[in-house]
Amino acid sequence: MCTDLMGNVVAMTAEWYYRKKNENNLLASIVLGCGDAEMARLYTQWDILWLSTAGAPIASNQHVSYPTGLNTNYFVVSQCAELFIDILNKYNWTSVTVVTDPSSPPFYAVLMSVFLVNLKGQRHITHSVREINAKLGRPFGGFGSILDDIRASSRVVIYFGIGKILREFLVTAASLNMTNGEYVYILTENNLFRPFHWKAGDKDDLIITN
Incomplete structure (x- = not known):
């Protein structure tokens, strides 16, 4: 890496x-x-x-x-990581949960690593890192326990991974009433390595967008 x-x-x-x-x-x-x-x-x-x-x-x-x-690039990893830090500080968020999908392209792991390095300089912000086991799938294949931890410790989530897994994660979050405006989900939509698809053309699309 x-x-x-x-x-x-x-x-x-x-x-x-x-x-x-x-x-x-x-x-x-x-x-x-x-x-x-x-x-x-x-x-x-x-x-x-x-x-x-x-x-x-x-x-x-x-x-x-x-x-x-x-x-030749138009996407700078360091600047994106700094943007996440700026957002946390702008809204005075002092606790964040970092959710990552190891099965996603390595780009997301690199971005997360740079973000976590920058986060060390923000001593007023506490954080935890949780990995999604994408192989377990929906409805509670690793998602439910992560969301339970988030509900107990943080209202801010930064996600590093592909859109398909994010979709399943948010569908599970909606079933637990965690997309009601009390929680913030921040992500990077990156189409460099593959299209960032989260829509499936079914009823769950509406659940996510709402």
Whole structure:
């Protein structure tokens, strides 16, 4: 995972470049955004074009220092994580439950990890992390116990996962009268890896939207 490798990404890249690279005519490298600042310096020294697909944008005053770098992404993980923190502080929410679905694309785990790192600096906010066991399914396949914990400890939920699992989670929440306005559910709708579908064209669609 990116967050696990970030502290060692330069050493790993340098080892590959000097010891494992088979060709000497490398023209460009596409990276996922781990340690962009360090990677920018490395590729600038090698005079190789590097394309970052998920890291923070290069500031206008950095292009002189990193002339071979180009950022192509429109979704910055760090900024999204900071937005969640800003929302919590804006409404003075001091307790939050983080719900994650491990079966979702790794992007959501990366975003959650960055958010939790930022959350450590907010000592006035307490949090817990719960995993959904998507394989158990509806109506109470792991959802009910999580929602019981939420009802006992928090009114704010931040969800990291795909839309299909979110749908099942909210349908269960509705059956427990937890979509009545007393609870807040925050999520990231990301269509980079797969469409964020939550609609199924049945009566439960109305339950969720209400």
